[in-house]
Amino acid sequence: MTDQIVAFTYLSIVASVAGLATILVRSPVHSALSLVVVVFHVAGMFVLLGNGFLAAVQVIVYAGAIVVLFLFTMMLLDLRRHETERTVHRRQIWLAIPIAVLLFAEVAWIAISKPEISENLKGAFPPQTIDELGGSAQALATVMFTDYLLPFEVASVLLLAAAIGAMVLARNPDEESLASPPDMIEDAAGTDGSSDQPEGELSETPATHG
């Protein structure tokens, strides 16, 4: 019992301090790395709640995919101005802090004074049922592919749409002629029509970086 309290105290303090660091540090790279610390400690709280599957998914998706995506984007962008310019809005901060404090007071009041969880509200998955099923992954799978099949499918369509949208948005419009199939076939075949084609490629490549 006490070891759970010690673990929760550690996890909550480090998650809160890392969350504060995420929004206060100057560099976006440091901010993303602080978010990784938050993600790992929230995953630790998922373990304390007896949901090891969510903890694993949290680390894989957030720390492994989303934060890496952020870091990749930061490498692609020119962020030198972030080292010298102002990091916060000059006047908006005096409105932002009271709004955030008010929001915290409201949500914390709800969190502290929540109604008691009565027995008739409880669902069909007490800890011993989850143990009988073999773990939280099996328990989640039993509802994911039955009761929540439609949201699961909708989420997969959302991911597909986001993947296609990201590719369309991030594609360089200058390279469209360069990547069209007929040119590539001519290049591969080595026909004489390709004599002026490399010139076009060479002249366009520096323009994309400039």
Added chain:
Amino acid sequence: MSIPLNAYLLVGAILFSLGTLGVLMRRSVLIVFISIELMLQGVNLTFAAYGAFLEDMAGSMFVVISLTVAAAEAAVGLAILVALGRRVTEFYVDRLDTLRW
């Protein structure tokens, strides 16, 4: 479950409020994005805590869907930033006002 539900909800509230403060306060577009992810962490913790204490799998299911939406949002948002990076050199929310005419 020796730790009360209130403690988890309070940590979720702290993370959500910090994320809100970051969104409202910071100028950098990237840090605004990261703050949104921080808000989603607080929401995920609240969902998972209620799911565990109500002994229901709906909480975990919503965390999984929220993760999916977060991944989709990050992918599309960062793709917009990459496309924007070809035109502008400063990524501040008070300077990116081309659409505001």
